[in-house]
Every structure is written in C-alpha cells, then in structure tokens.
Amino acid sequence: MSAQGAVFVVFTPKIKKIKRSRATLWGRLTPLDEAGSWILQSLHEILELGSLSDDWDSYGSDKISVLAIRTSTKFLSEIPYEMLPAPNISPVAGGGVGLHWRMEGRDLEVEITAEGRIEYLKTEYLGSSAASEEGVIASSQEEGTLWKWLIRA
C-alpha cells in the first residue's frame, strides 16, 4: 500500500455531514474537516518524508520506510489532537519518522522506526538537571500515560 493510500485507509470516507446514526455505526472515523487543523498539515509532512531518497541525510541513511509512514499516520490519527499542539516532524536516520513535542519543561520524542516499532523518550527538565525515561509504546494505555504526562493532566 502506498503512503498516500495509508492516509485514506485511516480517514476515509470524508463526508461533511453525517447523520448521527451512521456516525455511530462508523465509530471512530473522523471527517477530515472535523479533525484539528494541524492534523492535516502533519499528515502532509509525514507523507512528504516518503519522497526522500536513500542517503537523504548525507550519511548513508536508508529512505523512510513505507511501514514507518503508515504506522506514523495511524499513530497520529489516534492521538488526542484537541489537547495537544502540533508536533515537529522529521525524518530519522535508519528510515524512521520522528515526532517531537516540548511543553514547558517536558520533552517527548516519539520515533516510529523503519520496522514500525513506536519508541519514545520523555525528558523532564528541573533546573539544570534532566530525568529521562524511554521505552516502546505497546498499548493505548501506555500511550495515554504519555499524553497525560506531557500536558500534565
């Protein structure tokens, strides 16, 4: 499946007016025009990473994997966008996609690796010291814990 196709799997169909009963049947689907405005821009940025070629970083990195793009668009589609600012998005050496948020003294980096694994690093800065925790996001519960930490909910 192409990277562009991955987006349509997540967000189709785009229908401006949905009868309430149909919205219930279709569950979690969110029309594009109801999603946060930064979601569309962020999805576009991720898809753009798919156009990078091998050695995009000038140090020999593989191009960004289709699996990383597909996984990161799915990941982005499930975050509580109403509560978060837009992430900074960049390619990552090895073929992954990086998402970065910093809010006050809290820094959250999420890397979707070329193999589709979702890894994170959270760092809290207290004065001149920094405390970090890193791991793999394996469940929605773990993901929710990270969002709560980031926004101090």
Add this chain to the structure above:
Amino acid sequence: MPSRADATDIPDHADLWRRIDKNMLSQLPTGVKTLQSWAWKDQNREISVYVAAETTEEDVLRAGKPGQILIKIKAGSVRELGRTVTRDPEPDNGAHCLILPYPKSRAEFRALADKAFWD
C-alpha cells in the same frame, strides 16, 4: 578504520559542526528552538562532525544535501559526556571527525542534543 584515540590537539573550546536536516531543529510556538535527539543518530553508528576552525560552513554544507543546516557542540561538552573527538579526515575535508563511542540509549542522544547550539 580510524584511530579511536581522542584528538588532544582539538581544544575543549573548539566548536564542532554537525550537518543535519533542518526539520530536526524544532520551532516552538514561543519562538524558542530545541534540537531533537535523533539529530545525532546515524545508521552507520558513527557521528560525523567537523572542526569549525579547520574548515568553512560552505565546505561542510556542500558535502551534504539541500535543506541541511549546521548545529554546533563544544569539543569539551562531548568529552564531559564521556566521549571522544576522533580525527577521521575525509578526502575533501581534513576537518572531519567522529564522536565515539556511539550512544547506546535515547537519553544519551538527548544529552548530546542538550549541549548543542546554533546560530
């Protein structure tokens, strides 16, 4: 294979340049910029830097890709983090060095990012 010894002729106050994708420097809504830790990540597990005093920004960027920028770190900051600055001259640029050993955790990449600065 380059010698792994720390280049003691590179003083602690020396600026080291690293070429990165411009998107790795995050722009916050406040206008403050912060560096993403994967700016130091390398698929070949060797972190390339250049001794600023021995080359030019143009020469370092010319060897890269469009859209790349330079970030800096002091050689002394690298050493404070328990790493070495090892000479690894390139055919076109004798100022090329490697930061070794390669970080083992994301937190170690983060520590490098926190010591970096830029124009």
